[in-house]
Amino acid sequence: MILDELVPDVRDRVKVLGPIEGEALIARLEQHHLDIVEPLEHLYGDGTDLAILARAVVDVVVDAALARPEALRLLDRRREIDHGWFQRSRMVGYVCYADRFAGDLPSVRERLDYLAELGVTYLHLMPLLKPRAGPSDGGYAVADYREVDPRLGTMDDLEQLAGDLHHRGMSMCIDLVLNHTAAEHPWAQAALAGDPTYRRFYRVFPDRTQPDAFERTLPEVFPDTSPGSFTHVEGLGWVWTTFESFQWDLDWTNPDVFAAMLDTVLFLANKGVDVLRLDAAPFLWKREGTDSQNQTEAHLIVQALRGLVTVAAPGLAFKVEAIVAPDQLVTYLGAHEGYRPEGHLAYNNQLMVMLWSSLASRDTRLAAAALRRLKSIPPGTAWMTYLRGHDDIGWAVSDEDAWSVGLDPASHRAFLSDFFSGSHPGSFARGEVFQHNPGTGDRRISGTAAALSGLDAARAAGDEEQVESALRRLLLMYSVVYSFGGIPLLYMGDELGLPNDPHWADDEEHRTDNRWMHRPPMDWDAAERRHDATSVEGRIFSGIRGMATTRARLLALRAGADTTVLDSGNTHVLAYARRHERGATFLGLANFSDDPVEVGADVLTEVFRRRPVERLGSPGVSLTGPGVRLPAWGWVWLSDH
Numbered sequence: 001m002i003l004d005e006l007v008p009d010v011r012d013r014v015k016v017l018g019p020i021e022g023e024a025l026i027a028r029l030e031q032h033h034l035d036i037v038e039p040l041e042h043l044y045g046d047g048t049d050l051a052i053l054a055r056a057v058v059d060v061v062v063d064a065a066l067a068r069p070e071a072l073r074l075l076d077r078r079r080e081i082d083h084g085w086f087q088r089s090r091m092v093g094y095v096c097y098a099d100r101f102a103g104d105l106p107s108v109r110e111r112l113d114y115l116a117e118l119g120v121t122y123l124h125l126m127p128l129l130k131p132r133a134g135p136s137d138g139g140y141a142v143a144d145y146r147e148v149d150p151r152l153g154t155m156d157d158l159e160q161l162a163g164d165l166h167h168r169g170m171s172m173c174i175d176l177v178l179n180h181t182a183a184e185h186p187w188a189q190a191a192l193a194g195d196p197t198y199r200r201f202y203r204v205f206p207d208r209t210q211p212d213a214f215e216r217t218l219p220e221v222f223p224d225t226s227p228g229s230f231t232h233v234e235g236l237g238w239v240w241t242t243f244e245s246f247q248w249d250l251d252w253t254n255p256d257v258f259a260a261m262l263d264t265v266l267f268l269a270n271k272g273v274d275v276l277r278l279d280a281a282p283f284l285w286k287r288e289g290t291d292s293q294n295q296t297e298a299h300l301i302v303q304a305l306r307g308l309v310t311v312a313a314p315g316l317a318f319k320v321e322a323i324v325a326p327d328q329l330v331t332y333l334g335a336h337e338g339y340r341p342e343g344h345l346a347y348n349n350q351l352m353v354m355l356w357s358s359l360a361s362r363d364t365r366l367a368a369a370a371l372r373r374l375k376s377i378p379p380g381t382a383w384m385t386y387l388r389g390h391d392d393i394g395w396a397v398s399d400e401d402a403w404s405v406g407l408d409p410a411s412h413r414a415f416l417s418d419f420f421s422g423s424h425p426g427s428f429a430r431g432e433v434f435q436h437n438p439g440t441g442d443r444r445i446s447g448t449a450a451a452l453s454g455l456d457a458a459r460a461a462g463d464e465e466q467v468e469s470a471l472r473r474l475l476l477m478y479s480v481v482y483s484f485g486g487i488p489l490l491y492m493g494d495e496l497g498l499p500n501d502p503h504w505a506d507d508e509e510h511r512t513d514n515r516w517m518h519r520p521p522m523d524w525d526a527a528e529r530r531h532d533a534t535s536v537e538g539r540i541f542s543g544i545r546g547m548a549t550t551r552a553r554l555l556a557l558r559a560g561a562d563t564t565v566l567d568s569g570n571t572h573v574l575a576y577a578r579r580h581e582r583g584a585t586f587l588g589l590a591n592f593s594d595d596p597v598e599v600g601a602d603v604l605t606e607v608f609r610r611r612p613v614e615r616l617g618s619p620g621v622s623l624t625g626p627g628v629r630l631p632a633w634g635w636v637w638l639s640d641h
């Protein structure tokens with residue numbers, strides 16, 4: 001076998017690490033042999049000498065292992081023993097832009113106490129590598145993967161921040177854009193200058209023949225601002241640009257692209273990054289006649305990267321960003337016909353969509369059907385659960401799920417867009433439509449969690465009762481996010497109920513992208529009010545902090561076990577249970593109705609042998625009857641001990 005032949009050489013090279021570390025690396029290489037070789041063969045076996053490719057990529061891995069700082073090797077050692085480190089129920093994520101949160105990376109270091117107070121143990125900093133000048137799709141058009149955006153700081157600052165986080169038992173996640181580089185990246189510039197090696201890094205066509213053929217089946221990601229998937233570049237031809245015209249898709253059929261990106265991943269791992277968010281992974285492989293998403297090869301690329309990266313940096317985890325149809329989601333965690341190590345983490349986009357759908361319709365039947373049909377995830381992985389992120393919300397409601405509960409899928413999706421953009425009569429939400437696609441009828445939604453939950457409208461109306469309802473809705477939604485299973489993610493500002501940014505369009509570069517309305521700068525004055533129990537901020541902050549504290553004590557909320565969605569006996573109430581292998585049991589109940597409800601005792605007896613105890617819940621929950629009484633938008637976490 002290809003890698004076996006390399007072992008004597010590798011053993012020689014890693015001698016300097018000492019016998020214990022060196023032999024551990026060899027063991028990992030042997031252990032992950034199949035995980036590496038099978039995908040590489042499938043991807044590149046046809047046109048490439050695999051022995052040469054294997055040597056090249058193993059060289060990259062060994063170089064990285066030799067360069068890996070000792071502090072990180074220590075973390076590797078811990079995580080090799082405790083490989084479920086990211087599954088702990090103490091894990092709570094916070095997502096922010098470094099500049100919008102604190103100004104720059106050194107200032108983020110000054111704000112770690114704030115995060116600790118919230119119970120955060122995992123910090124996802126939005127794109128921070130050097131972007132192109134001018135519009136950069138929020139930093140997703142990277143001009144240099146080895147430099148930090150100078151406005152935010154330097155690589156040294158990033159390393160120091162990682163060190164501080166580790167010291168506090170926190171981990172750090174950053175984005176890595178695999179699908180495309182900025183048109184200004186040196187690879188793209190070399191391609192433009194006529195260098196044939198780098199010309200092969202991108203997908204370039206001399207005329208429209210192939211682009212036209214592909215476009216027959218390609219959906220558009222940004223139909224408003226960047227229609228089509230190809231851009232004509234003077235002196236080069238038609239370049240594949242799935243997203244914006246300045247984001248050039250890399251050609252992953254070229255093994256040099258694979259090797260270059262592997263090197264990039266390991267470079268970042270060695271700076272102290274714990275989790276890499278692999279941006280837009282479903283788009284990595286294109287195939288004519290398809291939508292060029294979720295192709296088998298896109299999975300194989302992630303699998304091969306994971307296998308190789310594990311050899312040098314076993315403590316690094318991949319979070320795959322795949323916001324895809326519900327049936328596809330679990331495949332990014334390696335749940336294929338058999339298990340294939342792929343992402344450690346992936347976004348539970350289905351839960352996110354279903355929470356908003358339940359909130360608008362006051363009905364959890366669709367959520368229950370859809371979440372029940374979501375396949376199990378492999379035991380060594382975890383979902384990221386979230387209410388919203390920096391992106392728009394797209395209505396990933398499968399036709400099958402909608403029909404199964406008697407809903408017409410297209411009209412339900414249209415209802416959700418109307419509701420959350422505030423145009424549906426009686427809607428409390430204040431979002432906006434993002435990228436209306438008249439062809440498909442899709443209208444995605446922008447807006448902060450608070451705005452979509454009704455807080456902006458209630459505050460504008462100065463209506464205290466409405467404010468109260470909006471707070472209840474926001475906390476209801478987060479109560480599910482924090483307990484459904486996986487790592488909950490809190491988007492910056494949600495803990496204070498930050499409204500839509502009224503100034504989002506003032507910045508010339510943001511004007512055409514209303515996702516900026518839900519990426520407001522941190523309001524530290526509002527944060528000052530977090531200890532005032534009568535303020536809006538104080539109530540949300542303490543509610544969310546309480547969820548983190550309680551969650552950390554609940555063994556059943558550890559990831560790696562399935563969540564069961566139960567029949568609550570009430571269309572307004574979502575009921576979900578979790579069980580840890582040691583027997584700890586959990587039941588979450590969430591009432592999406594504007595009125596109080598009674599949940600029958602059946603649900604309790606289905607989960608618990610004895611009467612459960614309330615671990616956390618909204619004010620007004622009562623367990624004095626045979627079942628549970630939940631107030632309007634009330635929720636409760638029950639457990640057996």
Ligand code: GLC
Pocket residue numbers: 137138140177243279280321390391
């Ligand atoms: C991901 C990001 C999104 C970005 C796109 C292109 O989906 O979340 O913000 O526009 O990738 O990089």
